[in-house]
Amino acid sequence: xxxxxxxxxxxxxxxxxxxxxxxxxxxxxxxxxxxxxxxxxxxxxxxxxxxxxxxxxxxxxxxxxxxxxxxxxxxxxxxxxxxxxxxxxxxxxxxxx
Numbered sequence: 001x002x003x004x005x006x007x008x009x010x011x012x013x014x015x016x017x018x019x020x021x022x023x024x025x026x027x028x029x030x031x032x033x034x035x036x037x038x039x040x041x042x043x044x045x046x047x048x049x050x051x052x053x054x055x056x057x058x059x060x061x062x063x064x065x066x067x068x069x070x071x072x073x074x075x076x077x078x079x080x081x082x083x084x085x086x087x088x089x090x091x092x093x094x095x096x097x
Contacts, residue, residue: 001052001055001087001089002050002091003086005083006085007049007081010045011076012044016047017037019075022071027062031055032051032059034051036048
């Protein structure tokens with residue numbers, strides 16, 4: 001299952017990116033992967049993240065991990081601004097004509 005997550009960052013992208021790399025094993029435990037992560041060209045505080053999880057349980061574990069939430073917040077993720085949107089099962093990635 002693929003989800004789009006948008007969120008504001010108070011410390012910019014690089015601080016958040018460092019936190020992601022430090023916690024890669026946690027995401028792996030939840031059978032999740034990042035397809036895309038980046039901020040708007042003109043605003044380093046507007047994050048868009050495309051995640052893929054093998055199953056809904058992995059997404060739930062990710063969403064409910066209080067320790068990971070604390071690490072994300074410490075890295076500048078403004079959790080109260082998070083919007084998670086499930087994507088259609090008809091989606092695809094890496095299309096290169």
